[in-house]
Amino acid sequence: GEDVEQSLFLSVREGDSSVINCTYTDSSSTYLYWYKQEPGAGLQLLTYIFSNMDMKQDQRLTVLLNKKDKHLSLRIADTQTGDSAIYFCAESLLSSNTGKLIFGQGTTLQVKP
Amino acid sequence: DTEVTQTPKHLVMGMTNKKSLKCEQHMGHRAMYWYKQKAKKPPELMFVYSYEKLSINESVPSRFSPECPNSSLLNLHLHALQPEDSALYLCASSPPVSGEAFFGQGTRLTVV
Numbered sequence: 001g002e003d004v005e006q007s008l009f010l011s012v013r014e015g016d017s018s019v020i021n022c023t024y025t026d027s028s029s030t031y032l033y034w035y036k037q038e039p040g041a042g043l044q045l046l047t048y049i050f051s052n053m054d055m056k057q058d059q060r061l062t063v064l065l066n067k068k069d070k071h072l073s074l075r076i077a078d079t080q081t082g083d084s085a086i087y088f089c090a091e092s093l094l095s096s097n098t099g100k101l102i103f104g105q106g107t108t109l110q111v112k113p
Numbered sequence: 114d115t116e117v118t119q120t121p122k123h124l125v126m127g128m129t130n131k132k133s134l135k136c137e138q139h140m141g142h143r144a145m146y147w148y149k150q151k152a153k154k155p156p157e158l159m160f161v162y163s164y165e166k167l168s169i170n171e172s173v174p175s176r177f178s179p180e181c182p183n184s185s186l187l188n189l190h191l192h193a194l195q196p197e198d199s200a201l202y203l204c205a206s207s208p209p210v211s212g213e214a215f216f217g218q219g220t221r222l223t224v225v
Contacts, residue, residue, distance in 0.1 A: 031212060042119075042203055043156065043216040088155055092212045100169065101214060103155035 006089055006104035013112050018076040020107045022089030025070060029091040032065065033101070034074045037086045046074070046087075076109075084111045119204050119217035127225055128194060134220045136187040136204030145187040146214065147179060148203040156203055162187060194224045 003025045012018045024032070029051050035043040049056045049063045049072075056063045062075040076083055089104040117138045126132050136145065143164050148156035161169035162181040176198075178190040187204055201221055205214040 033213060035216075040221075042117075042218040043205075043214075045213055045215060048213050086153070100158060100161065101212075106153070106155055108153075 004089055004091055004102050004104040006087075006107045008105060009108050009110070011110040011112065012079050014079060014081055016079055018074075018079045018083070018109055018111075020074045020076075020087050020089075020109065022072040022074075022104050023070055024072065024089075024091050024102075026091065026093055026102070027070070028093055031092045032063075032072050033090045033092070034061075034063065035088040035090060037088065037106070039085075043088065079109075079111050081111045081113060084109055117204055117206055117215050117217035119202075119220050121220060122218065123221045123223075125223045125225060126191065126194065128196075130194075131190070131192045133191065134189040134202055134204075134222075136189075136217055137185055138206040138215070139185055140206060140208070140215065141184075142206035142208050142215075143184060144207045144209070144212075145181065146205040146207075147177075147187070147189050148205065148216075150201040150203055150219070160189075191222075194222075196224050199223045 006022045031048050033048040034046045036046050037043050047058050047061050047063055049065050060077045064073045086106040086108050088106045090101040092101055120135045145162045147159040149159055150156045158171050159173045160179040165181045176193050180188040201219045203219045204217045207214040
């Protein structure tokens with residue numbers, strides 16, 4: 001079945017690194033995504049990784065993918081108070097030709113000054 | 114232009130009203146989506162349009178009626194809603210192949 005799971009809450013100090021984890025069950029995933037949602041706003045696409053890649057880095061963001069364990073992580077270096085938000089992991093499925101996304105429950109990141 | 118624009122940003126409607134939500138994108142994406150999001154929950158897919166044709170309806174009640182007039186526009190017509198339909202309604206669009214969805218800022222709907 002299709003399922004994406006995330007821990008619900010993470011608290012870090014400003015300047016530290018944050019690591020948000022996600023597991024998924026469907027091995028036919030093609031792309032995996034990280035979205036950020038600030039209060040009252042829509043979802044902002046942060047980054048995505050194709051399922052045949054292991055790692056992708058984009059400035060302060062590093063995405064690691066372990067296909068064997070179906071585990072995805074998002075590392076935010078030098079976390080700032082502006083990074084406080086809900087982070088959603090999502091997968092799109094090879095079996096779906098319409099780009100249907102399966103979302104995790106979201107991880108609330110709290111950054112303390 | 115990487116924007117998906119939704120109007121209105123906020124909407125309060127009575128249970129007997131008819132209203133419409135609008136969504137526009139000019140990225141040339143041929144897939145467009147409506148999602149519903151309750152507070153502190155992930156978005157739930159409602160409808161998918163692919164090349165202006167409805168390809169997925171996730172068993173959404175008929176009081177929600179989508180429309181895709183052209184490749185840039187997506188509407189959601191609302192009629193006889195219930196208070197439990199109050200939520201953030203998000204529109205998104207995506208290109209083929211990579212399928213990364215770009216979301217609008219949403220319409221905050223309150224049904225009274």
